[in-house]
Amino acid sequence: MSRNRMSGSGMSGSRAEAASARRSVVGRARRPQRSRTPLVVAGSVVLAVVALFAVYTSSTTGDAVASARYDVGDPGIGATAPDFVLPAAAGGGPAPTVRLSDYRGETVLLYFHEGLGCQPCWDQIRDLESDPGLLASVGIDQLLTITSGPQDLIAQKMRDDGLTAPALADTDLAVSAQWEANRFGMMGNSRNGHTFVLVGPDGVIQWRADYGGPPNYTMYVPGTQLLDDLRAARQAG
Template sequence: MSSGSSTRTPAGKRAPQIRTRQRQQASRLAREARSVHGGRSDRRPVWIVLVVLAVVGVVTVLYLIYQDSRTDPDAVTVGGSGFRHAVGQPGIGAAAPAFTLAAHTGGRVSLADHRGKNVLLYFQEGLMCQPCWDQIRDLEKNAGAVRAAGVDAVMSITTDPADQINRKMTDEKLTTPVLSDPDLRVSHAYTANQYGMMGTSRDGHSFVLVGPDGTIRWRADYGGKPDYTMFVPTDKLLTDLRAERRP
């Protein structure tokens, strides 16, 4: 019995040994934790995530720039004329939206009536825009140059009632067909009401050349900000048409 009792460690002496082992175990666990969280195995996934986020950010910015270049009415170009203009939608190469509208001379006129011809549509602000009527006068004055540029017919579209347009045309002594689009149905189809000084309630100063097959061959929206151009000399207009039109 005395020999058995001599091999046991007294309880008072065991306590320091237990605490020492506990401290050693805690120290070992702490080192393992630091190795896991501070080592290369943890840094590598964070680096990959940062690269992926950067790539996604660049792609997003490029996509937004691309979308803006397609739809932003304020995105403009300066053609050979020196006049800033946008190219709205539907743009060059797209099918021109069909329409039938009341003409200032009476009756109704359809785009389909001019199938097989190059037709220049001129969307304009209307009765209160004197430069717009001066534009029609300048086109009529230079009708020979307009035909030489390959334009077979010119039609203007605005949002005023046909009878009021008729009185204005009589006063101005003009003969170009002007069509009435009071509900902006056609203006919306061509987004021509995005380029004026009166917000979206009226058209701006847009030209759309529709080819013999009904597709848009050229488009220039001059009326947008910041210049809000309401008159372009015919020779300058034709300079842009020749340079930018598609066959």
């Protein structure tokens, strides 16, 4: 009897140990694994930063330097500037029309703007005229402004604001469309935006900035900022 009780006790002990071992295994199986989510998120962030840096680098180097402040339309940097002939509403001197190729040998800044109804556009001309040394400091010899609208109303606006730069009337937007200056503005294709194109003495485009597009639809750029963008593009090129 004593042997049987001992044997039963031993079997009970073995079963208890086996049950304890199973609970230990189950406990280890149920123990939560260390989450890898933070590592995955961190890796994704690093990849996103690298991708954004690559996009930024590609957008600020190369033949057409695109700043965060402006687009670059076509024709762009390195292209031969398409010639044009436009009537001079004001500032054209004795000649009733102005031809771009007449300025061959000079560095010309073309300013395509929205025109009538956009006072900041005229303020832009006024501020560029008020400091002749500003444009001269980057080698610009001549400023030509181009907008749509009736020639007589453009001439009247120039007189009212006391402006003297040549104001060319592109009434049907034919020249502006050829230069894609009416692609970057708040008025769709019906008006110009706020575009500057620098044409070198050889007739080749040295710089272009279309400021008038979304999301800001800029209609005025401080002169110092304009020249900073021009210098930055020259250095990157």
